[in-house]
Amino acid sequence: MLTSTVCAAVSAAGLGIAALTAYRKRFLAATRIAAFSLFPIGLVLTGVIDWLTDIVFKPSVWAGFGVLALSAVLFTIGRVVERRRGIGSRKERKERKAAAAARPDAVAPAASVPSLGAGHTAAQPAAKAKGKGGAPKDDFSDIEAILKKHGI
Incomplete structure (x- = not known):
């Protein structure tokens, strides 16, 4: 109820300003002011204002x-x-x-390389395999792939 009264007062004030503007022979500006001033009362009459106040409060x-x-x-x-x-x-x-x-010569992306856990590096398993008596088959395959990728 209070919002309807406020919107009616705003519309009346806007129409008053539009009338003064038209009196000064600025009809285009008066038309725009009248259009804006009728907007709040139109919202009240359609029920949008009541809906908005229900939402806000x-x-x-x-x-x-x-x-x-x-x-x-x-x-x-x-x-x-x-x-x-x-x-x-x-x-x-x-x-x-x-x-x-x-691409068999491509290096595996970092996301698909399994983690070796804390404190382990890729060189440690290779060193352990060498110590057991023989070099593993793919000891330097990842390094070779990187070198091939860069053309070295």
Whole structure:
């Protein structure tokens, strides 16, 4: 009820300003002012103002907006993490595996190399294998692949 009164007062004031502007023979500006001043009373008559006040003054509506905002934030965080890790969709992962399988001389991407755990390096398993009596078959294959890639 109060919002309807305020909107009616704003519209009346706007129409008064439009009348003064028309009196000064600025009819185009007066027409624009009249159009803007009729907008609040039109919103009251259509019921939009009552709907908006119901939204603004209900705590459950604000809780709903909070849940929607949380949902949007979580979705955005998930997409950012997905892009940083280069995970992609299943289809994209299959395409990358197929492309990697088609190039046997290519070096495996860092995401697909298994972790050796804390304190271990790639040189330690090779050194242990040499100490047992023989060099492993693919001892320097990854290094050779890198050198071939750079044309050395």
